[in-house]
Each structure stands twice: as structure tokens, then as C-alpha cells.
Amino acid sequence: MKISTQAIKFINEHNHSAGDPAPNGVADLVGKIGAQLGAVEETIAFGERFAGALVVRVVSCVDHPDSDHLHICKIDDAHKSQNVERDTDGYVQVVCGAPNVREGLVVVWLPPGATVPETYGSNEPLVLEARPFRGQVSNGMLASSRELGLSDEHDGILEVTQDSDETPIQPGTSFADACHLTGDVIIDMENKMFTHRPDCFGWLGIAREIEGIYGRPYKSPQWYTTHPEFPGMEADELKLEVRNELPELVPRFTAVALSGVEIKQSPLWLQVDLARAGMRPINNIVDYTNYYMLLTGQPLHAYDYDKVKAVSGGDQATVVVRSPQKGEKILLLNGKEIEPRAEAIMIATDKELIGVGGVMGGGDTEVDATTKNIILECASFDMYSIRRTSMAHGLFTDAVTRFNKGQSPLQNLAVLAKITDAIRTHAGGKVASPLIDLNHVSDDSQARGSLHAPVTLTTGFINDRLGINLPASAMQTLLENVEFKVEVSGDQLVVTAPFWRTDIEIPEDIVEEVGRLYGFDHLPMILPVRDIAPAVKNDLLELKGDIRDQLARAGANELLTYSFVHGDLFKKVGQDAGQAFQLSNALSPDLQYFRLSLTPSLLDKVHANIKAGYDEFAVFEINKVHNTTELNEDGVPREVNGLSLVFVRSDKTADPTTGAPYYQARLWLTRLLEHFDTSDLVALEPLEGADLYGNPWLIQMTVPYEPRRSAVLRAASGPARGLIWGVVGEFKPSVRRSLKLPKTVAGFEVDPLIFAKTVPSMRYQPLPRFPAVTQDICLKVPAETTYAEVYDFVEGHLARNRPDQTHHTLTPVDIYQREDDQAHKQITLHLSLASFERTLTDQEVNKLLDSVAAAAATALHAERI
Secondary structure, three states, X not given: OEEEHHHHHHHHHHOOOOOOOOOOOHHHHHHHHHHHOOOEEEEEOOHHHHOOOEEEEXXXXXEOOOOOOOEEEEEEOOOOOOOOOOOOOOOEEEEEOOOOOOOOOEEEEEOOOOEOHHHOOOOOOOEOOEEEEOOEEEEOEEOEOOOOOOOOOOOOEOOOOOOOOOOOOXXXXXXXXXXXXXXXXXXXXXXXXXXXXXXXXXXXXXXXXHHHHOOOOOOOOOOOOOOOOOOOOOXXXXXXXXXXXXXXXXXXXXXXXXXXXXXXXXXXXXXXHHHHOOOOOOOHHHHHHHHHHHHHOOOOEEEEHHHHHHOOOOOOEEEEEEOOOOOOOEEEOOOOEEOOOOOOOEEEOOOOEEEEOOOEEEHHHOOOOOOXXXXXXXXXOOHHHHHHHHHHHOOOOHHHHHHOOOOXXXXXXXXXXXXXXXXXXXXXXXXXXXXXXXXXXXXXXXXXXXXXXXXXXXXXXXXXXXXXXXXXXXXHHHHHHOOOEEEEEOOEEEEEOXXXXXXXXXXXXXXXXXHHHHOHHXXXXXXXXXXXXXXXXXXHHHHHHHHHHHHHHOOOEEOOOOOEEOHHHHHHHOOOHHHOOEOOOOOOOOOOEEOOOOHHHHHOOHHHHHHOOOOEEEEEEEEEEOOOOOEOOOOOEXXXXXXXXXXXXXXXXXXXXXXXXXXXXXXXXXXXHHHOOOHHHEEEEEOOOOOOOOOHHHHHHHOOEEEEEEEEEEEOOOOOOOOEEEEEEEEOHHHHHHOOOOOEEEEEEEOHHHXXXXXXXXXXXXXXXXXXXXXXXXXXXXOOOOHHXXXXXXXXXXXHHOOOOEEEEEEEEEEEOOOOOOOEEEEEEEEEEXXXXXOOOHHHHHHHHHHHHXXXXXXXXXEEO
């Protein structure tokens, strides 16, 4: 948001409200704004670029004898310019090639020694001098709007025009003085600071806030009121009908038709004010709409009445606020044709679209040089709808900037009345239709002149939160300076916000207002008192940190992927997008849904990493997932914690002797279970045929896994006995194909709370001092016997029958099935046995393994190989 110190000063003086916004200098003002209003990004010494420029009158204009387009002009500068050659009458000669130069014209002269404002501040500023043009000396130049930096217009010199009620500018007047540019500084403030302050997107709002932070009272101009006087019909009626089919999105829509307007160049002051804000003049009607938007923060739009009527049915102009119909398109003012999103607010006739409400008008109804009759629109639009439409179509305009902050509908009539009066006075317009005011603002808001109900609070409530001790009278003064209505009774305040404030609803809003106007730099700098006892640790965060440490130490890499995924990823892994929350305003087309589980996000990153040259790796993520069936008592989506890991080995480095990928994933899971001492609390059972209780979370989590090569983790004991906590295994061939995964890929996904069932105990057991005896045992068992059954049986038998004061470990070697014996499989286990008291013999270990084999033969129908 750009403001001009001199423009604000002129507005204040014109409204008899206040004076100089920077009484202590611009630096002090910038400091105040930065501390109490909004961040200042840049200050620009705007007035300096016009140093030396003078307003002059062309007293004679004759054709150059040696040119078919140049003119020799004599100008009257009232002898203000020094060191310049003059004729006997005191006039200065300037050679000019502009087609519109003529005798009697009032223009802007840049004398020798002046810098062309357009080039001011550039690397190569153009400094003028007296120089000959085909034998005739030109002292400087007569400037165009572009050369003055006011617009892009360069077809002719700028003609200094004024409103009829202005005092004529006398020749020799400094251009900077004539346009209130002397000492003018542009202060550019950061827009995001005003997200909740739509009134601060207008110069009136900024002027008011500046007065407030300097502790001075401000009074808005008389015309800026909720009930302005609106002129009646002044000309033959232009029939105008307006319908609002979207009252929930367009709470107020006001319009009026004017006839007999004169389209012309805007007066000089208006062009300069637009230039201050970085806008380019177009024509007087469009410029007035832009100016009053800058002044009040309320966007307006002007339509060519006759063009609207031409695309309306019957003998009248019809304007309809509605949603777009399927397939409708519109050509916008910027030349871009769009098909509006289905939920956009559109302005149309009863036949076709003529504008995107609150965003941009249509090119077919714009005001141009041929316009005679106009429709002025001043409306309020839903800020969220405007923002979505702007983002969907890439349309970012000054109107969007203001509308998506939530302008107050209580100011519409005042702004429409003011611009109507300006066009009547300065553009020849006559009111040619009744005022149309489709008003859906609540009766209570209109009656009290404030959008929200008064806020009642006490001085103690404010002082306690700010750490100060202001009396009620001081708070009342601070608020009334910026036109709040404040009623004081003892230490109680009843505060009613003015009609342009949309952000005052709760007591804390008043606390913020008082603190800001009083000055946050005046608040006491006292550190809060707090207990020095250490904060209680969050058990879940501690658990997640421990999981990260364990997996990272083992060589896994943590990923942090988006919580949102594309719908195509659901299709690739077989998940149901209908179970996921879909985003209505996604940041990107690739981020459409909340994910249902973590594993697909990790699998989506595998192919890219293999292409990058990583042949073997493990990646994991600890994060949250959501689905439409997991809601809390308030109907808000419940976040479900998840831990997922994927192990990958590329096909070119795969080794068939390393075994099935399932066991690689299980090895990672086992490491965590053993670290957290939860191995005995969890049992693995085949995913195929497992009862998932119809639980949508479990179903969607296990969908990518191959049921015959995966297992679920079921609680084996405790209060949660029987519950499934996750899945470990390999992935379906269809998933591998769709995501271009190698053959060796497996993983697991579990609820990390499975590791919080017990607190890991710090157990110390010294290693035996005597050497261990190691032997393998291979058991041939029926094919349907699972590895887990064999391992658990052998482990249990060893624990019960090994010699006293010994320690053993049992680890898998391989699982093998001969091609000629599909009815059996061979499972080889490696035993390491050591004593704390002596050296064991091979015979003792053989005897122990013989007993294992004998017991297995009976219990498992196993044969020792």
C-alpha cells in the first residue's frame, strides 16, 4: 500500500480534519508507522523528480520552416526560469513536435538543467540543455505525460486541465507546488500487515490511523457516512434493472445510471494522485473510479450503459449477479478470455457475462472514448470467493487486493454518492436512473452503524493484558481519536466500532487497539514471572525422537513428505479416494487430497532415488494421516499417528541369496520392537485372511501390501489384546508396476504407539567370558508350517532346556524349498551358546540340538536335515 505524505496532508486540510501527517519529519512518521501500524518496505522521494518543472502558457506556435512536424513555440513562464535566452517580450523559445501543441495551451515545461522525471533515479538520467533543432534553438522541452512519469501516454504533450471549481494555475508556477508535490515522499507499506484492516487500503484510513498514533483526533469528511444524501433523477430515465441471485456472497450491490458524460483527459491533480499510487491514467471516468478506490479502499466499476443495453433483452440495461453457467466464457479488460470456475461471482446481463464480480470487468462493456452513458457499480463481495476466483484464473488486480480483505458493505452508498457527485460536477453526467441498493446487511448493523455489536469490557481487562495502568478516560481518548464510539461508566467501557472497521468483535480486539494506539514501545519491559521447574516432557514427542534415533543409527533416512497427495497416487496403490478429505483450495493440482496412509508417499519417492544412483536404501517417515471416518466429537478430522518404512534394493544389485524382501522389512521392525522391549507383546500373523474388523484405516493402510507375502501386527497381551497395530511385508505387483519399483522392495506401517506400551528398561547383562559354541540346525517341515511357528518352537525349547548359567542367541540362516519337493520347506537356524562358568563342548551343544529335533518331530512333524 503506497501513501503520499503531501496527498494525505491535502486530504486532511481539505476535510478540515488535521494537517501535516509528518509534523516531526518523514523519518519520524516512518518510525511511527513501522512501530504502530505496519511494516514500511520503502520510502521514495517522489517530489524531487519534478524539480525545475514549471507550468507555462504557449503564447505562440508556428510551423518550423525546415520541418513538416516540428513547431516553434514561445512560452510564458513569468520570468521564473533563470539563465535562459528570451526574446524582446520576455518569452522563451522551445521547439516541439507534439501534434496537440497550440497557442493558448497550458503545459509543463522542463527548462535547461532539469532532469526528465521519467529518467529520474535511473543509471542514465536525462538532463536537458538548450540545443538547436534544424537551425532553431530549443530551450528544454514541453513534456508529455510519459516524460513526466505520470502515464504511458506519449502521443502529445500534457495539457494542464483543471476542474471548473479550481483556481487557475498561473504561468511560472512550479509544477511541484501546483500539484502538491513539493517535499512529497511515497511510503510503501507491506500489504500483508493489513490483512485484517481493509480500511487501511484507502488513504482516508491511513490518514486516520496516522492521526491516531500521533494522539490527535481525526474526523472523516462529511460525505463519508452510512446515510449520505443521494441526488435524485436529473435527466430522462435510462432504464436499469439489477438482480442479485447470490445474496450470501454479495451482501450489498448498489448501482446508478448517468447520462451525458463527457469522456476526456482527467484533471492534472487526478493524474498526479494516481501516479503517486503507481497507477496510470486512462480517462476521467475510469480514473475517478480508481481514485475513490485509493481514497476509501472501496473498489468501483463503470460500465458503458449502451453496451450493456445492447447485450440485454428488451429496451433496458439489465445487470444480474449470478454464478456462471457451464461452458460460458468471458473476454476480460486485459484481453484474456476465461471460462469462470463454477463457484465464481459473475456480473451478467440477462443474456451473457459482462464481468467477474470483484475481480475484473469485461472488455465488451468497458468505458471508452465513445461512451455517453454509464452505469456505476459499488458492491461488496465475499472475500473468500474473490480470493479463490483470483487464484484459479491468475487474476490479481487492485480490486482483488482490497476485496479479499473484506470491505465493509456499510460504506458502499457513501462512496457511490461521492463519485456520482464528482462525475456530475466535472464530467457533465446527469443522474438518469433511481438509485438501486440491493442491501442484505442485517437491520441491527445498519441501525447502529457498525457491523458488529458493541464490545463491553473493563479497564482492568485491558491493563492486565498490556501491563499498564491507563485510566478509562485515556483509553476513551485513544479510541475516539480514530472515531470509535466509547461510553464510560466507572471502569467499564462500551465500545462501538465505526462502520468501516470489520475486525472489532471481541474484547481482545479492543486491547490490541488500545495497545497499538498507546504505543507498544511505551509498554513496560518486564520479563514475565515463571516457574523454573523443568517442563514436563511430551511422551509422544520423546517416543518419536527415540524411533528416529534408532532408525537413523541403523542407516535409514528420514523423509518429510506433503500431507496432501494427488488422486492418481490413490489409484496406483489401490486406495479409495472417497475415504480421503478433498481440498477445495489446493495449493497445487498435485496436492488434492489428505493422504490415507504414509507408505504411498514413500513409495512415490523410490523410483526417483534409484534413478539418482542410490541402489540400496531405507527411508522412513513419522507423520499424521486422516480419513473421513476418523472424526472427533466436534466433527473435526482426527489426526492418526503413523510410522512407515520402505526398504529398497535396485534390480541391478539384487542378490537372490539374501532372501525375500519381507525379511528385510521385518528386520527393521524387529530392531524397534526389541529396543522398546515390546517383542513379546506383538504377534505376527498372515495378512491374507486376517480380520481387519472393517476398519477403514486398516483397510486403506494394508491395500498396497501383497496379502500372501505380508503380515499384520496383532497385540498378543495387555488391554489391547487382539487389536491390529500395523502391517509389514511386500507390495502387490500392480503397485510395483504403477510406481516403477524394483523387485526387492518391502516395508511396514504401524501406529508408533505400539512402542509405547512399555517403558524401555535399562538392562545390563555381562557377556560370557568363555568362548561360544556355534552350530546350525536345519529342519524340514510341511510347507504350510510358518517360519514363525518353527522359530518360536525352537527358541522356547532352548530357553527351557539349555544348561544352567548359559546364554544363547538364535538367528535365521535361510528358508529353502526344493523344486522337486513342493510339500516341504527347509528352515535353517543358527545357534550360539556360551557359558558363564566354563567352556562348553561340542557334544553338549549336539545333545541340546538333538533334543530340539526330537521335540520338533513330534510337535511340528519336522525332520532334521
